[in-house]
Amino acid sequence: xxxxxxxxxxxxxxxxxxxxxxxxxxxxxxxxxxxxxxxxxxxxxxxxxxxxxxxxxxxxxxxxxxxxxxxxxxxxxxxxxxxxxxxxxxxxxxxxxxxxxxxxxxxxxxxxxxxxxxxxxxxxxxxxxxxxxxxxxxxxxxxxxxxxxxxxxxxxxxxxxxxxxxxxxxxxxxxxxxxxxxxxxxxxxxxxxxxxxxxxxxxxxxxxxxxxxxxxxxxxxxxxxxxxxxxxxxxxxxxxxxxxxxxxxxxxxxxxxxxxxxxxxxxxxxxxxxxxxxxxxxxxxxxxxxxxxxxxxxxxxxxxxxxxxxxxxxxxxxxxxxxxxxxxxxxxxxxxxxxxxxxxxxxxxxxxxxxxxxxxxxxxxxxxxxxxxxxxxxxxxxxxxxxxxxxxxxxxxxxxxxxxxxxx
Amino acid sequence: xxxxxxxxxxxxxxxxxxxxxxxxxxxxxxxxxxxxxxxxxxxxxxxxxxxxxxxxxxxxxxxxxxxxxxxxxxxxxxxxxxxxxxxxxxxxxxxxxxxxxxxxxxxxxxxxxxxxxxxxxxxxxxxxxxxxxxxxxxxxxxxxxxxxxxxxxxxxxxxxxxxxxxxxxxxxxxxxxxxxxxxxxxxxxxxxxxxxxxxxxxxxxxxxxxxxxxxxxxxxxxxxxxxxxxxxxxxxxxxxxxxxxxxxxxxxxxxxxxxxxxxxxxxxxxxxxxxxxxxxxxxxxxxxxxxxxxxxxxxxxxxxxxxxxxxxxxxxxxxxxxxxxxxxxxxxxxxxxxxxxxxxxxxxxxxxxxxxxxxxxxxxxxxxxxxxxxxxxxxxxxxxxxxxxxxxxxxxxxxxxxxxxxxxxxxxxxxxxxxxxxxxxxxxxxxxxxxxxxxxxxxxxxxxxxxxxxxxxxxxxxxxx
Numbered sequence: 001x002x003x004x005x006x007x008x009x010x011x012x013x014x015x016x017x018x019x020x021x022x023x024x025x026x027x028x029x030x031x032x033x034x035x036x037x038x039x040x041x042x043x044x045x046x047x048x049x050x051x052x053x054x055x056x057x058x059x060x061x062x063x064x065x066x067x068x069x070x071x072x073x074x075x076x077x078x079x080x081x082x083x084x085x086x087x088x089x090x091x092x093x094x095x096x097x098x099x100x101x102x103x104x105x106x107x108x109x110x111x112x113x114x115x116x117x118x119x120x121x122x123x124x125x126x127x128x129x130x131x132x133x134x135x136x137x138x139x140x141x142x143x144x145x146x147x148x149x150x151x152x153x154x155x156x157x158x159x160x161x162x163x164x165x166x167x168x169x170x171x172x173x174x175x176x177x178x179x180x181x182x183x184x185x186x187x188x189x190x191x192x193x194x195x196x197x198x199x200x201x202x203x204x205x206x207x208x209x210x211x212x213x214x215x216x217x218x219x220x221x222x223x224x225x226x227x228x229x230x231x232x233x234x235x236x237x238x239x240x241x242x243x244x245x246x247x248x249x250x251x252x253x254x255x256x257x258x259x260x261x262x263x264x265x266x267x268x269x270x271x272x273x274x275x276x277x278x279x280x281x282x283x284x285x286x287x288x289x290x291x292x293x294x295x296x297x298x299x300x301x302x303x304x305x306x307x308x309x310x311x312x313x314x315x316x317x318x319x320x321x322x323x324x325x326x327x328x329x330x331x332x333x334x335x336x337x338x339x340x341x342x343x344x345x346x347x348x349x350x351x352x353x354x355x356x357x358x359x360x361x362x363x364x365x366x367x368x369x370x371x372x373x374x375x376x377x378x379x380x381x382x383x384x385x386x387x388x389x390x391x392x393x394x395x396x397x398x399x400x401x402x403x404x405x406x407x408x
Numbered sequence: 409x410x411x412x413x414x415x416x417x418x419x420x421x422x423x424x425x426x427x428x429x430x431x432x433x434x435x436x437x438x439x440x441x442x443x444x445x446x447x448x449x450x451x452x453x454x455x456x457x458x459x460x461x462x463x464x465x466x467x468x469x470x471x472x473x474x475x476x477x478x479x480x481x482x483x484x485x486x487x488x489x490x491x492x493x494x495x496x497x498x499x500x501x502x503x504x505x506x507x508x509x510x511x512x513x514x515x516x517x518x519x520x521x522x523x524x525x526x527x528x529x530x531x532x533x534x535x536x537x538x539x540x541x542x543x544x545x546x547x548x549x550x551x552x553x554x555x556x557x558x559x560x561x562x563x564x565x566x567x568x569x570x571x572x573x574x575x576x577x578x579x580x581x582x583x584x585x586x587x588x589x590x591x592x593x594x595x596x597x598x599x600x601x602x603x604x605x606x607x608x609x610x611x612x613x614x615x616x617x618x619x620x621x622x623x624x625x626x627x628x629x630x631x632x633x634x635x636x637x638x639x640x641x642x643x644x645x646x647x648x649x650x651x652x653x654x655x656x657x658x659x660x661x662x663x664x665x666x667x668x669x670x671x672x673x674x675x676x677x678x679x680x681x682x683x684x685x686x687x688x689x690x691x692x693x694x695x696x697x698x699x700x701x702x703x704x705x706x707x708x709x710x711x712x713x714x715x716x717x718x719x720x721x722x723x724x725x726x727x728x729x730x731x732x733x734x735x736x737x738x739x740x741x742x743x744x745x746x747x748x749x750x751x752x753x754x755x756x757x758x759x760x761x762x763x764x765x766x767x768x769x770x771x772x773x774x775x776x777x778x779x780x781x782x783x784x785x786x787x788x789x790x791x792x793x794x795x796x797x798x799x800x801x802x803x804x805x806x807x808x809x810x811x812x813x814x815x816x817x818x819x820x821x822x823x824x825x826x827x828x829x830x831x832x833x834x835x836x837x838x839x840x841x842x843x844x845x846x847x848x849x850x851x852x853x854x855x856x857x858x859x860x861x862x863x864x865x866x867x868x869x870x871x872x873x
Contacts, residue, residue: 032631060630064623065660072620072657076627079614080635084627085717098617210612212639218614228714229604334552 010191017151017180021087021113021173022047022186026057026156027195028068028111031082031202034062034073038092039125040177041115045087051321067096071110078108079210079218083159083202085110089177090124090131092119097135103138103170105240107203107221108171109162113155114142116286116337117177118373126374127177129338133347139240141247142315144286148185150266151175153258156195160254163203167243167250174314176287176337178374183287194261196237244316250312269318271310272325274300278307280389281326283334285311285348288370288377292335295382306386311348319355327356331392333362333385335404337371345369345401364392370404377404412486415447415522415529416541417459422539423736424449424457431534435525437516444515446522447531448508457539462509462522464488466553470521473504474520486550487524495519501758523609546735548577555580558610568762568769570731570776571673572598575644578671579611581741586640587628588613591654593619593646597680600644618649622661625668633667640669640748648686649676651714662721662752669748671715675761683764687712690784691832692825695764695815705820710832715756719790719843724751727789727799730758732777736799740789747791758785766786766816779813783833787839796843808833 009027021044025033032370033052035045060077063181064070067088074084088096093114103110118128132142141161145151150280151173158171175181176374205211208218218306222236223229248269255268271289274296275281283294309325309332311318326332334347343350345367356362368385381404416764429442437444447461464481468488471479478494479501481487490510497518501510510521522529524542534543558579565572571594579588589609590596599608601615616624625641632639650658650672661668677695684697690711694700696704698707718726725747729737737757743754760776762769779785783805790796808830812818821829 031634032627034627060634062623062626062630063664063665065656069623069657071659072617073627073630075620076629078627078633079624080628080631082627082634099620102617107670210614212585212587212612215584215610215612217602217607217609218612219609220605220615221596222604224604227604232604237838256607313790 009189011189011196012186014184014186015148016043016182016184017145017148017175018115018182019043019047020148020152021155021175022051023189023237024150024152025085026051027190027192028083028085028156028159028199029196030057030078030085032060032062032074032084034064034065034070034077034084034086036067036070036092038089038090040117040127040181041087041089041092041113043181044113044115045283046392048085052076060404067092069101071099071103071112073095074101074110075106075108076210078110078204079208081202081205081209081211083163083204085112087113087115089115090119093131094119095237100135100140101138105236106208107168107240107243108170108208109159109168111155111158111162112172114172114174115177115181116174116388118338122373124373127179127181128372128374129174129176129336130372131360132172132174133338133340134141136315136347139169139244140315141169141244141251141313143171143173143251144311145173145180146287146289146310146312148180148183148262149187151180152187152189153183153262153264153266156190156198157251157254157258159199160257161250161252163199164250165203165206167247168207169240169243169247174286177297179287188264189264190262198257198261214308247316248313248318267310267312269313270321270325270372271312273308273310275307275309275325277305279305279330280386280392281307281309281329281332282382282385282389283309283311283326283332283348283352285314285335286337288335288337291377291379291383292385295379295386298383299386304386304390306390314348314351317351317355322352323359326363327359327361329344329363331366333366333368335368335370335377335382335385337369339369339372366392366399367401368404372405375405411465411547413524413542413547414464414525414549415461415524415532415540417461418539418541419457419459421537422449422457423537424451425536426536427536428531428540431530435530436520437513439515444513446520450550460508462488462505463507464522464524466549466551467557468553469504469506470501470510475499475500481553483526485524488521489523489572490519490521493517546738546767548734548738552580556584556610558584558586559600560610562606563598563600563608565594566761566763566769568772569598570759571595571675572736573731574671574673574757574759575600577738578644578741579609579642581738582640582642582745584611585638586611586642587625588642588644589616589621589625590614590644591616591646591649592618592680593649593678594675594680595644595646619654620646620656620657621649621654622666622668622670626661626664626666626823629667640745641667643668643670644677645670645672646678646680647672647676647688647714648678650766651687651712659721662718662723662754665724665751667748667751669744669753670759671755673757673759674714675759675764676698676711677764678686679761679764683761686716692818692821692829694766694820700820705822705825706817713836715754716839716843718754718756719796721752722792723790724748724753725753725789725791726756727754728756728758728785728787730776730780730785730787732773732780733800734786736787740799743780743789753782764817766819767814771814775811775814778806781806782808782811783837784808784811786836788840788844792824795846796840798840802837804839
């Protein structure tokens, strides 16, 4: 092997979220990367292609002819035992949906960044969570990042969670198009040794392999009107649900271990920000959280008892943690960067309300939708949210969703 | 593997004189009675003749059935030899044989079978019309028995289906260090990919999406190559998945030169899902989505020429084959396998569908042969270095009607529709000839990075079977 410049591990540097994700993939010593360009993800895979071209990442690179094939390549590679990565956005994710839907059932620990983008139509290339939210029931673990540093750390953590033997599920690391994909920040790179210790060797196809040394039929037809078929199918489904549920603990443990190795302590499932003695709260997802925290700080400085809950892990949904954080409040508002068309609210709002069912006390709540199509969610937006939530009193049936960017 | 001989029977030349049986009885049993012969010519109700005789099978059921190891295939001559000293007279061999090639000779008191008279069969000498012929077999028939059948017994293909024939011979030849991917279609439909926890294949097998066979195999193959392991990535796909919804991913993998052996079994439609139209369905054909009624008369477009499109990708190897020309198929399979070690190899095998094309199951090989003889199907091969060349002459075809008349799916054709098909075939022949001429006239093709010049493919030209 020719001497090549090593990755700048163990250093501080400035980069955007796409480069941070690429650096994490290199540090995770991924075996196979399949790529297809799409905004706002393209620079991420360009970084990876360059790392491989320069010999800084010893991985196979497949420049596939579309996202559908990208994920198909990774499925084949994973069934041959490889640690794999790709990234996509919006329409690319939609085109990938057929193999995407199949990946969790095969329990393949593929890691894929969704650099989030609003979906068509109207035609749109800017940020929003609608793409990732549209696939939320497919069975992938989904974690949303707040900062560039969290993109890097979470992408490494994702491999540990995905390959944990009692989980074995694919993981989406979601980071906001535009705001995290192109936003540059100071980050600390972990040491390669620390990452190697944290992840260990790839452990990908012990359960399902296409390997002449241990021949098996992977994913044969399963089902039928009666008998062993449907019962086998149920066993697979229940196993998948159980793996998903265990991912909550796996994510918690992995974050704890990562903090021990690097000193960086990200909240694994939800983060409670200034929630001590809070009467009301904002619930956030992704990069909007920074501005929301500033708004909370201002409100606190003005003597208002307001806090914030950031949901990081959206799939599986940390219902117990969310309910515990919110159940004693008087009121809260959930800010979504996407739309739940069926319920005319934000999807995170619906999840949070569902998590609170069965509790003895239900806080008054409100869905806010903003930041669609690349719009900035500013401190002013969150001041409005805090204002609205602070004035809410009795539960008075469904409240109309507040559209933060509506010009009425 | 030595080239074995066999005694072939040309029923159309037989006049039923019975001299072969008498010659055999004299040579082997010192008797003039045809009942003591080791072969028998029988006439059916229509006056056609059949031969019962030992075929010296490469994969002999009689040997497998024998509990006393009294039967064994001689590796040097290919003859299945019977050992009187070991035989326990249980007659299980006579049950195992599908050709009545071994039978009890009551006068002798034990089973008897043909031993080819040590290389100069008396029956052949006695046959004046030339209905019996002593000839050397194509390699496929000799070799098949020494290679393990890597599909399980009892795959549930339709009666008379040739796809099973293609699959079994292919995987035997490609061998155990293989991963098979069979997208939805007849191959999984007959149980190859397994069902409720069982598998139909003795090598690793996967049932990919209809749309992603080539890229999933590409990912797998790249990883094994990285690991330094020799694993063949074999696709057994249908024409619908390859030419229609899976065409993008097939094209992408071919363009990248992924090292895959991609075998398409073309039965001209979505036969597994109930005989719907694909882009490989020929003009005029009835299918369940191109029905025949007052307003429409079968498919109104010509078939897509998928193998020629693959030539446009400059694959390491592209060839067409037919189940009626197995020796030709087998040679092309060898070349495709070799080419798949350095690039994308594409093999397009025409396989008539007894169920979907509406013809009696026993006529499958006959239909396949007529398709080739009438130029409805053209047999050729291509490498970037040698270009495209016909492997069977397209001159002097039999009339198209001889092919069409055999198939229910063309029963409704008007004279105008037949003329359209004839015109299409003429254009096809002209296009392939142009390709072949252009390739012959062109300077040696340069090679793409990562794709060998396919020099390893040199060998005798694929001759007609």
